[in-house]
Amino acid sequence: MILERTMTETWTEAAPLSSVPHDDVIAVEVAGREIALYAVDGEIYATDNLCTHGHARLCDGFLDGHEIECPLHQGKFDVRTGAAVCAPVTENIRSYPVRVEGRKVLVDLG
Numbered sequence: 001m002i003l004e005r006t007m008t009e010t011w012t013e014a015a016p017l018s019s020v021p022h023d024d025v026i027a028v029e030v031a032g033r034e035i036a037l038y039a040v041d042g043e044i045y046a047t048d049n050l051c052t053h054g055h056a057r058l059c060d061g062f063l064d065g066h067e068i069e070c071p072l073h074q075g076k077f078d079v080r081t082g083a084a085v086c087a088p089v090t091e092n093i094r095s096y097p098v099r100v101e102g103r104k105v106l107v108d109l110g
Contacts, residue, residue, distance in 0.1 A: 011099065011106040020044060020105060025068060025079075027059035030107050035096065037105060038079045040066055044098045045079040046107045052084070052091035 014030045020039045027049050028035050036049040036058045047068075049058050054072035062069040067076045067085060075089030082095035097108040 009097075009108045010110060011108050014046065014098075014105045014107040017044075017100055017103045017105055023063060025059050025061070025063050027057065031109055033109065035107060036068070036079075037098075037107075038063060038068065040079065044100060044105055046096040046098045046105075047077065047079060047082050048094045050093070051075060051077075051089065052093055053089040058093075 012030050014035060015028045015037060020026055020037050022039050025036050025038045028037055034049040036047050038045045051058060051070040051072065053075050054070060056070050056072035058068050058070060061071045066079050068079050069076050073088050076086035077083065077093050078085050082093040084090055084092050099106050
C-alpha cells in the first residue's frame with residue numbers, strides 16, 4: 001500500500017517493524033520488488049535483495065555489522081549505501097531511503 005506520494009518520493013509500507021530482527025536481514029516484497037531489510041544498531045536499512053555478481057539472495061547471507069556477505073561467493077556490500085566493499089563484487093546494489101512511522105517500516109522506491 002502506497003502511503004504518501006510527492007514529486008520525488010514514494011513511501012510504501014514494507015513490513016511491520018517487529019518483523020525485522022535486530023542485527024539480521026529479511027526479504028520483503030515491496031511494489032513487486034524483492035527488497036532486503038536490515039536492522040543494525042537501532043537503524044533500518046533497505047537494499048535490493050540480489051547480489052550484483054552471483055545473483056544470490058542477500059537475505060540468505062551473513063550480516064556482520066553494516067556489511068552483508070553474499071552467500072554464494074562471499075562478496076560484501078555496505079547496507080547503508082549499497083556500495084560493493086569486498087571482491088568478487090564490483091558493482092553496487094541499489095539502496096533505498098527508509099523511515100519508520102509508528103510500528104511500520106516504509107521504503108522510498110523513488
